[in-house]
Amino acid sequence: MKESLIIFDTTLRDGEQSPGASMTREEKLRIARQLEKLKVDVIEAGFPASSNGDFEAVQAIANTIKD
Numbered sequence: 001m002k003e004s005l006i007i008f009d010t011t012l013r014d015g016e017q018s019p020g021a022s023m024t025r026e027e028k029l030r031i032a033r034q035l036e037k038l039k040v041d042v043i044e045a046g047f048p049a050s051s052n053g054d055f056e057a058v059q060a061i062a063n064t065i066k067d
Contacts, residue, residue, distance in 0.1 A: 008042040009035055012061070016046075025057040032061045 012028050015021060023031070028046065035043050045062065048055040 006041045007039075008044070009040045010044045011035070012046050012057075013044040025053065025060060028057045029060055029064060032065055036065050 012023075012031060016023060032043060032045065043061070043065065045058040046054045048058040
């Protein structure tokens with residue numbers, strides 16, 4: 001039986017949970033593109049219900065990332 005490893009990244013969601021930490025939409029897109037290049041299986045893009053800015057960032061990431 002072949003084993004597989006699934007990489008599930010929460011940087012874009014949990015990364016902003018630290019006090020004083022925040023990312024712009026462009027920074028989030030840049031990180032998402034790099035995660036895609038690294039072939040990360042699952043990218044948690046954020047928490048769109050938290051704000052309009054986060055909603056727009058998640059939408060931009062979803063429109064940019066292919067899979």
